[in-house]
Amino acid sequence: MTMDRIDKIIDKYLDEEGVLIQLLLEIQRDFNWIPKEAIKRINERLKIPVSQIYRVASFYTGLSLKPIGRHLVRVCAGTACYVRGGPRVLDSVERILEVKSGETTDDLKFTLETVNCLGCCALGPVIEIDGQYHGKLTPASVEKLLSGYD
Amino acid sequence: MKRLRSPSDLEQFRKDILNKKDPERPAIAICVSTGCEALGVKNVLKSFQEEIEKQNLQGKIDIKETGCLGFCEKGPRIVIYPEEVYYFKVKVADVSEIVSKTLIGKEVIEKLLYTDPTTGKTARRLSEVPFYKYQNRLLLDDNAKVNPKKIEDYIGLGGYSALAKAFFQMTPDQVLDEVKKSKLRGRGGGGFPTGRKWESTRDAVGEPKYVIVNCDEGDPGAFMNRALMEGNPHSILEGLIIGAYAIGASEGFIYVRQEYPLAVENMQLAIDQAEEYGLLGKDILGSGFDFIVKIHKGAGAFVSGESSALMTALEGKVGEPRPKYVHTSEKGVWDKPSTLNNVETWANIPLIINKGAKWFESIGTEGSKGTKIFALAGKVNNTGLVEVPMGMTLRDIIYKIGGGIQKGKKFKGVQTGGPSGGVIPEQYLDSPVDFDELTKLGSIMGSGGMIVMDEDTCMVDMARYFVNFLCDESCGKCVPCREGLKQARKILKRIVAGKGEEEDVSKLQEIAEVTSIASLCALGQTAANPMLTTLRYFNDEYEAHIKEKKCPALVCKELVSYYIDPAKCRACTLCFRNCPVDAIEGERNKIHIIDQEKCTKCGTCFEVCPPAFRAVDRISGEPVPAPVPEEQRFLKREKKGNKGKGAVD
Numbered sequence A: 001m002t003m004d005r006i007d008k009i010i011d012k013y014l015d016e017e018g019v020l021i022q023l024l025l026e027i028q029r030d031f032n033w034i035p036k037e038a039i040k041r042i043n044e045r046l047k048i049p050v051s052q053i054y055r056v057a058s059f060y061t062g063l064s065l066k067p068i069g070r071h072l073v074r075v076c077a078g079t080a081c082y083v084r085g086g087p088r089v090l091d092s093v094e095r096i097l098e099v100k101s102g103e104t105t106d107d108l109k110f111t112l113e114t115v116n117c118l119g120c121c122a123l124g125p126v127i128e129i130d131g132q133y134h135g136k137l138t139p140a141s142v143e144k145l146l147s148g149y150d
Numbered sequence B: 001m002k003r004l005r006s007p008s009d010l011e012q013f014r015k016d017i018l019n020k021k022d023p024e025r026p027a028i029a030i031c032v033s034t035g036c037e038a039l040g041v042k043n044v045l046k047s048f049q050e051e052i053e054k055q056n057l058q059g060k061i062d063i064k065e066t067g068c069l070g071f072c073e074k075g076p077r078i079v080i081y082p083e084e085v086y087y088f089k090v091k092v093a094d095v096s097e098i099v100s101k102t103l104i105g106k107e108v109i110e111k112l113l114y115t116d117p118t119t120g121k122t123a124r125r126l127s128e129v130p131f132y133k134y135q136n137r138l139l140l141d142d143n144a145k146v147n148p149k150k151i152e153d154y155i156g157l158g159g160y161s162a163l164a165k166a167f168f169q170m171t172p173d174q175v176l177d178e179v180k181k182s183k184l185r186g187r188g189g190g191g192f193p194t195g196r197k198w199e200s201t202r203d204a205v206g207e208p209k210y211v212i213v214n215c216d217e218g219d220p221g222a223f224m225n226r227a228l229m230e231g232n233p234h235s236i237l238e239g240l241i242i243g244a245y246a247i248g249a250s251e252g253f254i255y256v257r258q259e260y261p262l263a264v265e266n267m268q269l270a271i272d273q274a275e276e277y278g279l280l281g282k283d284i285l286g287s288g289f290d291f292i293v294k295i296h297k298g299a300g301a302f303v304s305g306e307s308s309a310l311m312t313a314l315e316g317k318v319g320e321p322r323p324k325y326v327h328t329s330e331k332g333v334w335d336k337p338s339t340l341n342n343v344e345t346w347a348n349i350p351l352i353i354n355k356g357a358k359w360f361e362s363i364g365t366e367g368s369k370g371t372k373i374f375a376l377a378g379k380v381n382n383t384g385l386v387e388v389p390m391g392m393t394l395r396d397i398i399y400k401i402g403g404g405i406q407k408g409k410k411f412k413g414v415q416t417g418g419p420s421g422g423v424i425p426e427q428y429l430d431s432p433v434d435f436d437e438l439t440k441l442g443s444i445m446g447s448g449g450m451i452v453m454d455e456d457t458c459m460v461d462m463a464r465y466f467v468n469f470l471c472d473e474s475c476g477k478c479v480p481c482r483e484g485l486k487q488a489r490k491i492l493k494r495i496v497a498g499k500g501e502e503e504d505v506s507k508l509q510e511i512a513e514v515t516s517i518a519s520l521c522a523l524g525q526t527a528a529n530p531m532l533t534t535l536r537y538f539n540d541e542y543e544a545h546i547k548e549k550k551c552p553a554l555v556c557k558e559l560v561s562y563y564i565d566p567a568k569c570r571a572c573t574l575c576f577r578n579c580p581v582d583a584i585e586g587e588r589n590k591i592h593i594i595d596q597e598k599c600t601k602c603g604t605c606f607e608v609c610p611p612a613f614r615a616v617d618r619i620s621g622e623p624v625p626a627p628v629p630e631e632q633r634f635l636k637r638e639k640k641g642n643k644g645k646g647a648v649d
Ligand SMILES: Cc1cc2nc3c(=O)[nH]c(=O)nc-3n(C[C@H](O)[C@H](O)[C@H](O)COP(=O)(O)O)c2cc1C
Pocket: B185, B186, B187, B188, B189, B190, B191, B192, B194, B214, B215, B216, B217, B218, B219, B302, B303, B304, B305, B306, B307, B308, B340, B341, B342, B343, B345, B447, B521, B522, B523
């Protein structure tokens, strides 16, 4: 089942050069992380060395070698959000979820990440939850926001 | 859909599009870009669709989904045509009124217009809104007029006429010459003359040649490229195709950061549509010129926006810079000649071809021509995208367009150029935005990030922020950048924690010198700018942190304490109830006290204390006063209508 899904994605990239990053991004989007099986399979089918796959997967913040929670919370740590109180929003999220940036809650409900900029700087501080953007946040409003997820 | 095989096909197609359009037909243009989406525009859009159905107006009113007009702060934003009425902060609840009153009844709803906070006057037209009045929106204006998902909209506005002109009325050399004469300089940060870059790729040996769009937009706090790519992808594509023609490139790449999913989606659609119409692919417009374009998504690394790193990433490898003994314009992707330009650079090309180098050159300053888009953000009243002619002063941008500093606070500095730039202080606010002028001040033009900081921003902390950012983003390939930044971060962390030592400042300066000279790529070479400019212009803040252990802006956590002034506390329990770590002790009518040991300095109490009391103080550089003795903590409160009856406990 998992293998099928992986193979289907790899199929799209068979005859091209320089596809590794694009391929990994698609696997990341499908699985929310890069499973070990995928790395093995890419190595088998595209003959790309495992070390190179690991290297790429660990270099980019958009690729994750650990499974992530049901909801992905990304707090913007960009400059515009920073000067508008982003760090305090991050503090609150960390306190509420009881995890640090880069970690997943024990119940696999939330994964918390920081990102450099979400491109909504005029609305800072901004966070993105499962692809949905939320702007002009305060420590208090973020608490309410997070309580809406299960 | 018909493939266009000649310039006259294109013209005919344009006429057909325009003929089908009824300029009098009412229409609503809604911004569906990321900014407005964050403010809930999807629901507003849905409710317009429902309302139109409900009122049986299908086919009589058009809804156009457009890109960003830059004033994201006041979104969701809509425009009503043909009257061109602009409404801001539109909510679902306003929708039915807009349909019946404005679209049908032709009546303007005052409360949805932009209101000037200083004069209280409303503005119907964009030209009356100060945020727009002083701009010169050569590139951004069309964002409100086209649906980025429809090539017909772009063509209707004259799109791809520059391409037809370049291909059929000019030789590649003439196109290149025109771009050179326009004196266009790259918008990605370095300000390299675009024509010269094109020329070296054209002259380099090797086939195929590549042209590449850089939409990595790594500067955290900037979103100019996102707005252009989401809002008007064809303008970038047209520029790219013209560039390919001038250079003799047969393949193009568009490198977009994956954090911009809508930009990726709209650009892919644009490519597909251009191919369908024969504006891309084989034998473009019957000219015999072939050119294909692919999108490549960036997986999130600041350094991958650097030219050689980006090209390495295009090859599917880890996007790290490589030494540039040979320029990427000569040996780039797969070692083939490659020209890389920023999104905004490419978007300028159709304008230059259509209106001529002379026209372009007439805008701007001696060394910097044309307009520049900035992402104005931070502590300024009007945040958003502003496009101004080069040469406008920072003061005009921040005060006339930006409407000044939020909450009447005092301006402290403005960061241009993102992490590679520097902070410019008040005494240089009258400097023009111009590549060379900003460099003189120790900053750079950069790609357009412009973060305004006020008296509540700590400059040492900002330097720490940027160095920390760059340190995390350094690829680690070369020692000066990797180790130098690590040391600088350590020192800055020490200073903001109140553990700075006298010689730290000179150490930072030393590190700055080495990283600037000895780093491999521009990330390391420019990394010292935030440090150097803050040291140069805000040395007193460094001194305060190091010598007095004080953060004058009251930002650095380790140097700030929160304290409840017993003389002002009315014991309302608001802070007591809101403190997330239960560090506040008190009850109704008993003056509250913060347990300094437990306090995490989150600042919640400072924020929730009612403005009428303002009892929470922030203290830095001096000891926190001892708590009031227990017996003095009981408030004597006067009961309403029960005057003089003493304490209620
Ligand atoms: C660390 C680093 C990051 C960069 N990021 C970007 C970027 O996100 N977008 C961009 O257009 N240029 C970026 N640049 C500049 C590019 O290297 C290159 O100069 C530019 O894309 C050339 O386009 P232009 O001539 O049109 O400015 C970056 C440079 C460095 C050193």
